[in-house]
Amino acid sequence: MNAVAAENQGEQSSRERILDAAEGLFARRGYAGVGLRELADLVGLGKSSLFHHFESKPQLYAAVCTRILARIAARVDESLARGGAPMERLERVVDDLLDLLAAQPSDARILLRSLFEDDELAGETREEREGRELTAHIMASISALLREGMEVGQFRSVHVPGLLLSLIGQTVFPFASGEFGQEILGKDPFDPAEVKRRKRETRDLLRHGLLAPAGR
Amino acid sequence: MNAVAAENQGEQSSRERILDAAEGLFARRGYAGVGLRELADLVGLGKSSLFHHFESKPQLYAAVCTRILARIAARVDESLARGGAPMERLERVVDDLLDLLAAQPSDARILLRSLFEDDELAGETREEREGRELTAHIMASISALLREGMEVGQFRSVHVPGLLLSLIGQTVFPFASGEFGQEILGKDPFDPAEVKRRKRETRDLLRHGLLAPAGR
């Protein structure tokens, strides 16, 4: 009955290969800019074979987004679970997030793109609802962390939702900026040295901007 | 004749109306997601009439982007020209930029989108080159301001290109985040009160994160 159960284990199956290729294409050209024939050619399948694994193009796109969100949610949960003071946890989760975005070059673009395009995804697919729930979970986790830091006095008083939006833009955008970012930086934003520098920069900004004066 | 409407801002004519409508559509659905027939219907023209004003779809898209960049470049130049200490100028230019993004709801999305999609704009149109020059001018102006602030000792030592990318993401993204941002904030990101709050937040982040310890 359930196709997932049949071919579950760590295979490099067609479904995964389709998702990988689709992720790269959607990141570069956006939802409407990707044709299924092109995707099928890239994977090495006939176009009609795609429909054996996904109902429709919107559902495929939702699957791509959900997979990314699941990766991120898992990493955030893992980072936060390792304990420590609020600032220690916050720095760790941001650090791990930067690592993940750097390791998956398509993720940042797809994440931002999906926020711009979701206006018209009217579907009530299970996949889309799962994506929204994952998003909500991630946001709630980090919000709770920020509030906790304020309550114990480690963070200065800030507007949590506003800071959350700023933080997302500041961390995700550089990895999505493509040629533009490369031109400004003078080097590839995904270069390991640059990623390391960006981690340092983000950490410094957090400490200067968020730490309460007394907490030093 | 009705001179007021006709020469209000140079032209209120078809060309401007096409650009206005195209800006909204591109912002919501992306370059590939907008059909010229749909655009023509929205403006109230026949599709073929669009080609009397623009050579092709890519050229139309470039014109939309260039118009936005020109608006921003003009505002930045104006803000910087009014003088003052580096931090005073920086806060003013960011403030004005937030005002502009808030007043033109499509701008933030198109700006970010254009960065994601420019990989395949292979054209060497005059319009595109103008857009790149405007971008370079804006970036160079703000970079120079940051460097000046560091040289006179008002800013702490930072990696200018890195901070530039962070700053763009942090300021532009919230206005492009659409429903997502609205859900997180609990209110419209373009609401005047929220814009005011965001200005305050950005200013505080700049002061905490950029100002040299001695300068406070």
Next chain:
DNA sequence: CCGGCGACCGACCGATCGGTCGCCTCCCGT
């Protein structure tokens, strides 16, 4: 009164879009 011109239009073009259909092939449980 006329000739030219810019704005505009509907009809049309080949290509491509997302999606369907029927058929084949291989594997696997019985």
Next chain:
DNA sequence: ACGGGAGGCGACCGATCGGTCGGTCGCCGG
């Protein structure tokens, strides 16, 4: 030995894509 289902294929569908073409209309200078 064989039935069936999953995975894959190419041909095909109506719709829509960006773009072209020939022509109409109204205005404006001579």
